[in-house]
Amino acid sequence: MHNKSVAELSRELESGNVSSVELAQQFLDRVKREDEKYNSFITVSEEQALAEAKAADEMRAAGKATPWTGVPFAHKDIFCTNGVRTTCGSKMLENFVPPYDATVTANFRAAGAVCLGKTNMDEFAMGSSSESSYYGATTNPWGLGAGDKRVPGGSSGGSAAAVASRLVPAATGTDTGGSIRQPAALCGITGLKPTYGRVSRYGMIAFASSLDQGGPMARTAEDAAMMMNVMAGHDPKDSTCIDRAVPDYTATLNEPLKGLKIGLPKEYFSDQLSPAMEEQVRNAIREYEKLGATVKEVSLPNAKLAIAAYYVIAPAEASANLSRFDGVRYGYRCEDPKDLMDMYTRTRAEGFGSEVKRRILVGTYALSHGYYDAYYLQAQKVRRLIQQDFLNAFKDVDVLMSPVTPSPAFAQGEKTTDPVAMYLEDVFTIAINLAGIPAMSVPAGFVEGLPVGLQIIGNHFSEARLLNAAHQFQQVTDWHQREPK
Amino acid sequence: MSISREDIEKVAVLARIKVDDEQVSALEKDLGNILDLVDQLGAADTDSVEPMAHPLDAVQKLRADEVTETNQREAFQAIAPATEDGLYLVPKVIE
Numbered sequence: 001m002h003n004k005s006v007a008e009l010s011r012e013l014e015s016g017n018v019s020s021v022e023l024a025q026q027f028l029d030r031v032k033r034e035d036e037k038y039n040s041f042i043t044v045s046e047e048q049a050l051a052e053a054k055a056a057d058e059m060r061a062a063g064k065a066t067p068w069t070g071v072p073f074a075h076k077d078i079f080c081t082n083g084v085r086t087t088c089g090s091k092m093l094e095n096f097v098p099p100y101d102a103t104v105t106a107n108f109r110a111a112g113a114v115c116l117g118k119t120n121m122d123e124f125a126m127g128s129s130s131e132s133s134y135y136g137a138t139t140n141p142w143g144l145g146a147g148d149k150r151v152p153g154g155s156s157g158g159s160a161a162a163v164a165s166r167l168v169p170a171a172t173g174t175d176t177g178g179s180i181r182q183p184a185a186l187c188g189i190t191g192l193k194p195t196y197g198r199v200s201r202y203g204m205i206a207f208a209s210s211l212d213q214g215g216p217m218a219r220t221a222e223d224a225a226m227m228m229n230v231m232a233g234h235d236p237k238d239s240t241c242i243d244r245a246v247p248d249y250t251a252t253l254n255e256p257l258k259g260l261k262i263g264l265p266k267e268y269f270s271d272q273l274s275p276a277m278e279e280q281v282r283n284a285i286r287e288y289e290k291l292g293a294t295v296k297e298v299s300l301p302n303a304k305l306a307i308a309a310y311y312v313i314a315p316a317e318a319s320a321n322l323s324r325f326d327g328v329r330y331g332y333r334c335e336d337p338k339d340l341m342d343m344y345t346r347t348r349a350e351g352f353g354s355e356v357k358r359r360i361l362v363g364t365y366a367l368s369h370g371y372y373d374a375y376y377l378q379a380q381k382v383r384r385l386i387q388q389d390f391l392n393a394f395k396d397v398d399v400l401m402s403p404v405t406p407s408p409a410f411a412q413g414e415k416t417t418d419p420v421a422m423y424l425e426d427v428f429t430i431a432i433n434l435a436g437i438p439a440m441s442v443p444a445g446f447v448e449g450l451p452v453g454l455q456i457i458g459n460h461f462s463e464a465r466l467l468n469a470a471h472q473f474q475q476v477t478d479w480h481q482r483e484p485k
Numbered sequence: 486m487s488i489s490r491e492d493i494e495k496v497a498v499l500a501r502i503k504v505d506d507e508q509v510s511a512l513e514k515d516l517g518n519i520l521d522l523v524d525q526l527g528a529a530d531t532d533s534v535e536p537m538a539h540p541l542d543a544v545q546k547l548r549a550d551e552v553t554e555t556n557q558r559e560a561f562q563a564i565a566p567a568t569e570d571g572l573y574l575v576p577k578v579i580e
Contacts, residue, residue, distance in 0.1 A: 333566035
C-alpha cells in the first residue's frame with residue numbers, strides 16, 4: 001500500500017479493499033520502523049491519527065466520504081493542529097500545543113483525511129537544508145550509502161523526505177523563497193507553491209507575511225491537484241487571502257498541451273547551473289516539445305536582484321512577526337528572569353537558533369531609523385521591477401520553465417557555516433515569491449543518482465495550468481515514480 | 486557594507502535578543518556578508534517605481550464590527566508559562 005498514490009489509496013478505500021483504520025496503522029507502523037533513517041517527523045500523533053481514521057470509516061459508512069476520507073498524510077510542523085504539538089522546528093515552541101486548527105488543517109480534517117503527524121523543517125522555515133531544526137537534521141532518502149548523507153532541502157525538508165521515502169503519500173509544505181520547490185526537487189517529488197493569497201495563511205506560523213504561501217507536496221501532479229482542491233479558497237480569517245472561485249484542479253489534468261507556449265528565462269540557464277543539471281532540464285523541455293509545446297527564450301533582466309530584495313524583505317517581516325515570542329503567553333520562557341527586559345532578551349536568546357536570530361537582527365537593522373528607505377523601501381521597489389519582468393514575459397508565453405536548483409542535493413554540513421552560500425541555493429526560486437506567482441517542481445531526471453527538478457512557472461492563478469502541464473509530463477516520463485533504495 | 490559592533494549591540498537591544506561578546510564577533514562577519522549581498526539593491530534605478538507591499542496590490546477587506554470569537558481564556562492560559570487568577574504573570578515591572 002505504501003507505494004500507492006493518494007488517488008490510488010482513495011480508490012482502495014472507496015472500493016472497501018482496506019479500511020481507514022487499517023491503512024493508518026500500516027503507515028504508522030512504517031513511519032515507526034523507517035523514520036529513524038530520515039528524521040522526517042518531529043511528532044508522530046498515533047493516537048489522534050487512529051481516532052481520525054475511525055471517524056473516517058464512520059464518515060464513509062454514513063455515505064459522506066470525500067476523495068480524501070481515510071487517506072493518510074502529514075502536516076509540516078508549521079500548521080497549527082488543535083491538540084497536537086506544533087513546534088515550527090524551534091525550541092521556542094517545544095511544548096506548544098495549539099488550542100486551534102489552521103484553516104488548512106481544518107480543511108483536511110473536514111475532508112476526513114488522516115494526519116499521521118508533523119514533519120521536520122528548518123527552524124521557523126528559515127533555511128534550505130532542514131539542518132537548522134532544533135529536533136535534528138532531516139536526511140534525504142536519496143544518496144544514502146554513497147558517501148556523505150545528503151540534505152533533503154528546506155525548509156519543508158521533512159515533508160519532502162517523508163513523501164520520497166513512502167512514509168506518507170502526501171504532505172503539506174510552505175514556501176517563502178523556495179521552501180516547497182527546492183526540497184521537492186532535491187527529494188524527487190512534486191511540489192506546488194500557489195499564487196500568493198490562494199491558500200489561507202491562518203494558523204500557519206508566520207515567517208514573512210507578504211511572501212509565505214502553503215502548498216501541496218506529493219509524488220504525482222494528480223495528488224498535488226487533489227491537495228489543492230482541499231487547501232485553496234477564500235478565508236475571512238486571513239485578510240490577504242484572495243476571494244476568487246476555486247476550480248476543480250483535477251478536472252483539467254488531461255487537457256492536451258498542443259500549442260502550449262513555453263518561455264525559457266535566459267538568466268536561469270546561467271553559468272551558476274551545472275552542465276549535468278542543464279542537460280536534464282533541457283531533456284525535460286524536449287519532452288514538452290514532443291507533446292506539442294513551442295519553446296522560446298525570454299529575459300527577466302531584474303531577476304539577478306531577487307536574492308538581495310528577498311534578504312531585506314523577508315528578514316524585515318520576520319523581525320516583526322517573531323516579536324510575538326516573548327515568553328509571556330505561550331512557548332518557552334527562560335529560568336528565573338530578574339526583570340522584564342532580562343526575561344525577553346534571555347527567552348529569545350535561548351529559544352531561537354542562530355539562523356533565526358541572524359534574520360531577526362538583519363530585519364531589525366533594515367527597518368531601523370536611518371536605514372528604512374535605503375533597504376526596505378528600495379527592496380519593495382525592486383520587488384515591483386521583478387514582478388513586472390514576469391508579467392511582461394507572460395504576454396508572450398503561457399508558462400516559464402527552468403531548473404529549480406543550480407545543483408543536486410548537497411552534503412549535510414556543507415553550507416551550515418556560510419549563511420550566504422545557503423541563501424544562494426534559492427537563486428532560481430526566490431523571484432517567484434517576490435512576484436506572488438505560482439510555480440511547481442516536477443521530477444525531471446537524475447545527476448549522479450540524485451534527483452533533478454524542473455520548475456514550471458505560471459502567471460497569477462494559473463495553478464490548474466501548471467498541474468496540467470506537470471501531469472501530462474508524468475504520463476510520458478517515470479522520474480516521479482523512482483524510489484530511493 | 487560592514488556593520489559595527491556598536492550597531493549590532495544596539496540592534497540586539499531593539500530586537501530583545503541577548504548577545505555575548507563572542508556572538509557579536511560572529512555576527513559582525515555574518516551580518517556584514519548579508520549586508521554586502523543586499524547592497525546591490527542600491528544600484529537599481531527605482532526612481533519612478535511604487536513600492537510593492539502585496540503581490541496583487543490587494544487592499545485590506547473590512548468586516549462588520551461584530552463579536553465573532555467566544556471567550557477561551559482557560560484554553561489560552563493553559564499553555565502560558567505562568568498565570569494566576571486568570572492573569573499572565575511576568576517579572577515585576579514597577580518597583
